[in-house]
Amino acid sequence: MASILSLAWGILLASTAVEGQTVLQEHIWQTVSYTLYGDRTPLILPETNTLTPLGAQQLYQAGSSFRQRYIDATSNFSSSTNTIIGLSRYQLNVDDIAIISAFDPYSSASAQAFMQGLFPPLTNATNYTFTNGESQLANGSNIEYPLNGYQYAPILTVPPYEESSIWIAGHLNCPMWLSAQSDYYNTAEYKNLLNTEQDFYKRLQPEILDGVFLNASVGYFDAYIIYDYLAYSAIHNSTVNETLDESTLTHARNLASNWVQATSGNSTRSGLHGGDHISTIAGRTLATQILSALTSNIESSGQFRKMILMFGSHEPMVSFLSLAGLLSPGTSQFYGLPQPGSTMTFELFSFASSDSSIFDANNGNSSTSRFPSSDDLHIRFLFQNGTDADPIPYPLFSHSPSLGTVPLSEFMLSLQDFMIDSAQDWCTTCASDADFCISSGSGSSGSGGYSSGRRASHRDAVSPAVAGVIGALVALAVAGLLFGLMMLLFGVRVYRVQRKRRSQLNGFKGGEKLASDQDLSIAKNGAPVPVGASVVKPATTAEVAGAAGAAPRGHERVGSWELKSQENAKEMAIPGMPIPPSQAKRPSFEDDDAGGPFGGPVKVDERV
DSSP states (O other): OHHHHHHHHHHHHHOOOOTTOOOEEEEEEEEEEEEEOOSBOOTTSSSOOOBOHHHHHHHHHHHHHHHIIIIIOOOSSOSSOOOBTTOOSSSOOTTTEEEEEESSHHHHHHHHHHHHHHSOOHHHHSSSOOOOTTTBOTTSOBOOOHHHHOOOOOEEEEOTTSGGGGGTOTTTTOHHHHHHHHHHTTSHHHHHHHHHTHHHHHHHIIIIIBTTBOGGGOSGGGHHHHHHHHHHHHHHOHHHHHHSOHHHHHHHHHHHHHHHHHHHSOTTOOSSSTTOOGGGHHHHHHHHHHHHHHHHHHHTTTSSOSEEEEEEOHHHHHHHHHHTTOOOTTOHHHHSOOOTTOEEEEEEEEEEETTSTTOOTTTTOOTTOOOOOGGGEEEEEEEEOSTTSOOEEOOSTTOOTTOOEEEHHHHHHHHHTTSOOOHHHHHHHHTOOOHHHHHHSSOOOSOTTEETTEEOOGGGSOOHHHHHHHHHHHHHHHHHHHHHHHHHHHOOOOOOOOOOOOOOSOOOOSSSOOTTOTTOOOOTTSOOOOSSOOOOOOOOHHHHHHTTTSOOOOOOOOSOTTSSOHHHHHHTSOTTSOOOOOOOOOOOGGGGGTTOTTSOOOOOOOOO
């Protein structure tokens, strides 16, 4: 039914009206595109890979082509205008465009070069100094951005450890995708190519690959890495350019294409779950991003996100082309490795008559534009293989070549057949141990980073560490509140427990001598000392003199503060020696609690 409707729309578009009727024309509301980075340094080299000047020129050209098609001019193969309705012609409006890039330096640099071509410096794009509210100062003068009004486009780069990265590079941090590659190495196809192409790679070793690749690593196993180096060297190295003939480079490219298709374009290979298309996981997440981008524009009635630009590696592109039914050995423009700067674009458009309020001959803008219903929206897919080629429309999902457009509803249903529903779905499919898989327990709802027509900024997310601190503070606050209620309602109080301190002074602590009684000696045959202090009255001087031959007695403590009576000390005093005045009992720490809680106030007592 949907195919019949598409055919009917095509007939209406191509037909010329009779008197009293008008011709239906296409009006584009949004484009969603994914672009491969430009020429870069080889992956095999040890230094950080960067975009080359040639790669920057390639992406600048791609951006300029976009500008010519969607901002400045009409299409070469359609009588309808291709300018996007409501898109600013000269000055970049950040609410109209969203730019998302993979974390690689050459991907983000490609996005910058593309934007230079899409929205060039204002002074260069016009014949006058462009002014707006931001460029006019309070004194009436006008100031422009550096470099003749260079326009600084905000580019969102998503690092691989963030959840949002899976929507543009779903193959990264995916163990099951790597496992699927290992499965390919065990297939008969791989083993056959490994053996039959070994001589081809060995011929490249002495003159071209020596010193860059180890002898043991040269083979079909590294088909893509080897071609990546050969393609770069053929352009930037005059010696290799003279040595490497075109047929050899083409054969190396064909082998690399076969390796890429087998590892990233095999939609029949499954991982942990049957039918999970694990080899094309990057295309499944990209499909979610595409659907979310379209929804963001539709929910805002075409007011925001008129152009969604994504930049990254070949894996998402190859995977999506396979899932969309475009990848086959008979379609060389899809089956081979995409050229640097290749772009696949999805146009969201509708049909309207030229005399309706939706149409404005001046750049397709109209203040009274009416956004159509979802039933009147359609999708066109275009693929541009390299920056030197033109964008060409192709049918999706194995439709007839005569049907270059698909109703929006059918397109969405087709994407939902294989797209990833949420980040948690990706975590489960990939068996990933990424931080957001472990900490969240549940992913986003598959929005791909868009919500209510606006892209949710990754800066709004709370990191796990900050969330932990917030949780701890909240727990402490709740505990304090509960304890306060217990004190108020149940009379719970907190008191300081008074512990009795053990005296550090030496003295009697029992009937026997202890280790701390260093000034007490008990004869071996003497009687044990009774509990408490026991004093033996000494003999008089005469008795002592008369008993000179008696055996000496063990040391007996006298004059101690622990003795029971000061009178005993007086009797034991040596004649002629002054008797010290009577002293009060030394206060003890144990007496601190004698007063009890209801006694009088504590008095300060200081003594030396």
